[in-house]
Amino acid sequence: MSSVPSSTLTQTSAAAANGSNAAAVKSSDEDQNLKFQLKQIEEAAKLAFENNDYFVQILDTIVAISLAQPLNNTKLQIKCLNFIHKSFVSKQISSFDLRVQNCLKLVDMLSKFIINSEVAINLEKISYNLIQKSIEIFASVYGLMFLQLTRFPDSQSWSKISKLKDFLISKWPSAYPLLPLNKETDLTRSTGCKIALAKLLGKVIQTQLPCPPNSINPKNDLSAVTDDNMDISISLVNKNHPFLYSSSLNTQGQMLIDYILNLLNNDALLPTSFFSTLIAILMSLFKTRPNFTSSKILGFILAYESQFKNPPKFETDKLKVRLTRRFNDRIDRILMSMLLNRGFIDKDPPLKSRFANKLSYMVEKSNKQKKRSILSDENDIEDEHRSEDENSQKLKRRKLDTEKSIDFFDESRIAKEETYKGIYTLINPKDELANFDISAIPSEFINNIVILGLSKTDTNKLNAGLEIISSRYLDLYNRFQLREQQQQSANNSSDNKLNAQDKQQNKNNEEDDLYDPSSGVVKKEENGNDPDKKDEEFDFELESKNFELPLPKILDPDEKQDQIKLIVDNFIKTSSAKFGNDKDSEANKTDTQELKKVAISRWKRNSWIKLLSRLATRGTKLNPEISNYIRDSLFNYFKEDIKGRIDGVIEWLNEEYYDEFIVSKDESKDMSSSNYMKYTGLVLDYLIPFLEPSDRNIFIRLLSELPYLDLSLISKLRSVCTDPVRSKIGFQPLLYLIMFRPPVFDDCINFLSDLYNYAVERNNGQLQNECLGYLKKYKPTIIPSLEKPPQDNAVTADTS
Structure with missing residues (x-):
């Protein structure tokens, strides 16, 4: 697979992971950076949809970006979530197997949006659209996750899925993610998330209940499950499965059916959009799981009458209530007509007769309503087909229920504003x-x-x-x-250090106030506890007329390390900005007079890099933890703009090599375990994915000025050389090394040979020709061994 997606998205991932430095960037730069990230994600998504071979790599990177970004970065989070939604819900990734194999990667990302712990602290963190899309995605992939875990059990992933599922079930049918008002009003709020949650319940029910014997996949063959035949159920699970073969899943599925029906049978009038969604889910279950749902659903359809449903107590728009009743009745009529016309209840004549009578009653009622204006205040309870006693009983029941209903519009136990x-x-x-x-x-x-x-x-x-x-x-x-x-947890360590320093400084200031340098006399503090004493000054002579400051407190090793780390962090944050501009100012000259004595004759913008690199290699050599902390800090600094800071990278790596192999002259030291090799490899690993054709010069310069290269470092060019779009960026520096760096000539030839064999295995003709061109020109003797037929190679291997 080519590394093109990596070049477009890895930079976005790095920017997301380095969010701690965003506070130092101006708002305009942040906006430009955000626009650039959004554009990169959009281009990568387009590439993944056009060529599904890139989907896995792009999905991994986008999930990493979303997890690294805070929830309040809604623009970027929505862009990431839209890619997931189009891939799994809209199925723009056509491969069913590809979606199944990668669905478990979404669990952590969806949990971050849905189980949003930050809402408990900051209510403004909530993002309704993100949560709704996350529930829709989870509803779409729940069956795929179940199928994947059936094939490849993973108890940790199932635990996360169960936690997310149980959390959403606990929110049924509240106003989640909106804060609650009251039970009746909440049924008409947060409709989008309610519909998405209802679809999830339907998918969970279908998945956790066994399919009937006459299903499309009667043998429960896992390989037979496709987009066309996507009846994923617990019937696919083997009896020896470690956690999915459980009766609790079947019980939960049946319980969720009751959850939906209890809401429909409740006396509250449901909004038509929510009502129609629940009906559609029940009819889907009526078709796929009839042995569990048919009798309950038929009983509900036969008994449902919107005229006996209570509208929300605080709903003042009567026209809206009338329209809701009529639309819900229309859905009920359509269901009865479909059941009668398509023969679903032909095997039960008494039930069919009841449905026919109910349908004729509903049609007659609808005709009467059409004759009246929708704006007229109609009395839906009056009905000539029902006795007055029955109507009066239902009216009394509705009146009693109304009296027992809620008393406050906003019964939320969470304050929506901090006022x-x-x-x-x-x-x-x-x-x-x-x-x-x-x-x-x-x-x-x-x-x-x-x-x-x-x-x-x-x-x-x-x-x-x-x-x-x-x-x-x-x-x-x-x-x-x-x-x-x-x-406090975020700033605990630094605050403790600063507080200790402040207390010591205050103590020193108090002692200074009590000391008179002209007389060598210390003044005693006024005793405020004794009211009888007048304000007097008690003087006494010191044995020595010269005041001496106390010796500084000796720090333990841990405190020393904390202080050095604090110094390094502050140095990196402030040094470049402090000396980057105003070179000729007198203040700058004054500040750098002492710094010039540290082997730096002229202070420049990047001189602090030399200072820190020498501190890591020479100044803190006896403390590897501090040295490695400085190296990691330098590397993190370069990661922010590794192309623009290539000068500092070269200077730092040369200092590492000089200290380890020139100054120390430790011949027994393994080159592969050296700090130079470690951080040079990290720099190349981080730079190469970002390379573009315009970066050819800086890349050649980096490779030419690195003091040491071997085959392991040169081999990192493989991803660039095998990329059809960026192959020149890999081969041109390689040509430069062959021509102008003789010590690495053999390593370059070996790398080209390995790359040629790789091209042969992948049947990449363009890459083969590129490698052969260089080998014929600079090492023609190696060509015969590379072009041997596979059969000859096999015979040779057998002979040996």
Whole structure:
């Protein structure tokens, strides 16, 4: 597989992983960087859809980008999630096997969006579109994940899937991810996520219940499952499977059927969009799992009547309620007509007769409604086909249920705003009373109103309201505590060091205030505990007239390491910016007078790199941990813009080589385990995926100025040479090494030979010709051994 996707996306992944440095970048640079990342992801997604061979590599990188980015970077997260949605939900990746093999990679990413722990601390972190798309993706791939785990068991992945599934089931049928208001109103809110969650429940039910004996795949053959025959069920699981062959999955599937039917049989009137989705899911289960669902679904359709459903208590738009009833009845009529016309209930004549009578009643009712205007206030309860006693009983039942219903519009136990209004408001925020400025009323009137209101308020209602408010207080308190703990844990080590330094400085300042340098006298502090004593100065002579500062406290090794790391971090953050501009200023000259003494005759922009590299190789040589920390800090700095900072990279690596193999002259040291080889390999690994045709000069310069190269480092050019688009970037530096660096001539030839054999194995004619061209010109004697027929090679191997 070519590395073209890596060249377009690895830079985006690196930028996501290095988000800690974003605070130092200007907002305009951040916007440009974000636009560049979005463009890279869009181009990579287009490439993956055009050529599915690149899909795995691009999917891995995009998932890594999403996991590394914070949730509030919604533009980039949506772009990443759109790629996943198109690949698995819209099935723009046509290969069924490819989607099955890679579906488990999405679990961590989906869990990050759906089980959003940051919402508990910061409510503004929520992103509705991201959560809805994540649920849709999870609903689409749940069956694929089940199939993949059936083939290749992985208990850790199944644990993550079960946790995510159980979390979503616990949110049924709330207003998730929106904060709750009340049970009745919440049924009409967050419709998009409700529909996605309903589809997930349908997929879980279908997957965790066995298919009927007369299914499309009666032998339960795993290889027979395709896009056309995608009836994935627990029937595919072998009895010896470590965790999927469980009765609890079957029980959960049947329980979820009851969850859906209980909501439909509830007295609440459901929105038509949500109602139609639930009906579509039930009919799909009626077809695929009839032995578990047929009797329950038929009973529901026969008993459903929208006129006996209660609209949300706080819904004031009566026209909206009437339309919802009519549309839901129309769906019910369509279902009954389909069941009768397609022969689903022909085997049960009594049931068929009941359906026919119910259908004729619904048609007659619909005709009457059409004759009346939709704007008229119709009485849906009156019906000549039903007795008055039955109607009166249902009206009484509805009245009693209404009396027992909720009392507050906003019953959320979570404060939606971190204000007093957010804590105490229980009414509809759109109500004019919610925006009334009570401060304009005199306090004595307010007191009378409050006292009168409390005297006439039901005790149970008052207790319920106070319980909600106290829960909001507790939620806010816990939220603030978690936020403080998060901030303290992030800055704990550095804050402790700074606090210790501040205390010592304050102590020294206090001692300085008590000392008079002109007289050598220390003034005693005033004793504020004794009120009888007057303000007096108690002087006493020191034995020595000269004040001596106390010796500094000796730091333990751990404290030394922390201080050095702090120095290195601050040096990297500030040195380049401090000396990058204003070269001729007097302040700059003053600051660098002492630095010039550190073997640096003239301070330049990158002089600090020389200072840190020498500190790593010479100054902290006895402490490998500190030395490696400095090296890692330098490497992380270069990763941010490795092309623009190539001068510093070359200078640093030359210093590493000089110290290890010129100054030390340790002949017993293994070259492969040296710091030079380690970080040179890391630099090449990180630079090569970003190379573009315009970077030819800087790449040749890097390879030409590195003090040492061997076959292991040269072999890192393989990914570039095998890339049809960027092959010149790999072969031109290789040609330069062959012509102008004789010590690596043999290694370059060996690399070309290996590359030629690789091209032969992959049947890559273009790469074969490229390698042969260089070998014929610079090492023609090796050609016969490369061009031997495979049979001759086999005979030779047998003879040996």
